[in-house]
Amino acid sequence: MIEFKNVSKQYENNLALDKLNLTIPTQDFFVLVGPSGSGKTTTLKMLNRLIEPTDGNIYFDDKRIIDYDLKQLRLQMGYVLQNIALFPNLNIQENIAIQAESLGWPRKDRIARARHLLSQVDLDPDQYATRMPSELSGGEQQRVGIIRALAIKPKVVLMDEPFSALDPISRKQLQDLVLRLHRELDMTFIFVTHDMHEALRLGQHIAVMRLGHIQQIGTGEEIMQHP
Ligand code: ADP
Ligand code: ADP
Numbered sequence: 001m002i003e004f005k006n007v008s009k010q011y012e013n014n015l016a017l018d019k020l021n022l023t024i025p026t027q028d029f030f031v032l033v034g035p036s037g038s039g040k041t042t043t044l045k046m047l048n049r050l051i052e053p054t055d056g057n058i059y060f061d062d063k064r065i066i067d068y069d070l071k072q073l074r075l076q077m078g079y080v081l082q083n084i085a086l087f088p089n090l091n092i093q094e095n096i097a098i099q100a101e102s103l104g105w106p107r108k109d110r111i112a113r114a115r116h117l118l119s120q121v122d123l124d125p126d127q128y129a130t131r132m133p134s135e136l137s138g139g140e141q142q143r144v145g146i147i148r149a150l151a152i153k154p155k156v157v158l159m160d161e162p163f164s165a166l167d168p169i170s171r172k173q174l175q176d177l178v179l180r181l182h183r184e185l186d187m188t189f190i191f192v193t194h195d196m197h198e199a200l201r202l203g204q205h206i207a208v209m210r211l212g213h214i215q216q217i218g219t220g221e222e223i224m225q226h227p
Pocket of ligand 2: 012015035036038042043
């Protein structure tokens with residue numbers, strides 16, 4: 001479980017988050033939705049400590065995240081960026097396995113994990129494992145970006161507008177794909193978007209943010225009943 005308790009973030013003269021309280025259940029698909037500037041990215045990046053709060057505490061499995069070893073924390077929090085940013089000089093399986101390699105997983109295990117994940121997102125490993133990123137379409141690269149974040153089996157996967165650069169058809173496919181991955185893996189997914197349709201399609205629980213506050217929180221149905 002993840003808990004934000006009275007978390008605030010002040011950037012110079014800008015209060016980006018104002019005493020945020022939030023609970024994210026373990027293994028939830030949790031969506032933060034709201035207009036640009038409402039504090040979604042700030043909230044997300046606090047979980048892997050890319051941003052530190054100016055006040056309040058965040059707990060992950062009942063321990064303050066500030067008390068975790070930073071490297072250990074980040075191993076538990078896979079991070080999918082909006083811009084995929086695969087390493088251009090590494091092939092696909094090397095990209096997927098890069099964190100596993102730095103953790104010292106044996107080569108055989110790294111390759112097996114990469115190939116397994118490729119097949120889970122409908123990319124035939126025999127065809128894709130040794131291609132270079134430039135030989136993949138945007139949607140295919142984004143699939144690889146997602147499974148790269150899952151490769152070392154983090155407990156939580158943080159996703160910041162991962163589909164915003166995709167055309168509507170790829171976007172729909174990728175939404176189906178993350179829903180499937182979420183069902184198949186025992187992980188908490190936390191997903192940021194400014195698109196309410198996307199939020200309703202994906203989220204088991206949704207927090208609607210506005211100006212550094214949570215305006216509304218609940219299941220999709222609850223959000224729809226009290227818009
Ligand atoms: P998002 O796509 O989540 O809305 P932005 O485009 O607002 O993010 O911000 C992109 C990057 O610029 C982020 O790293 C964010 O921290 C930084 N940033 C956003 N607003 C400001 C600002 N007013 N001053 C300095 N940096 C900012
Ligand atoms: P969102 O992800 O919902 O677009 P952000 O968390 O990126 O919102 O930003 C929340 C607010 O904080 C915005 O007003 C943004 O301009 C501001 N902000 C974000 N990053 C920075 C930064 N590095 N420096 C100053 N202001 C920032």
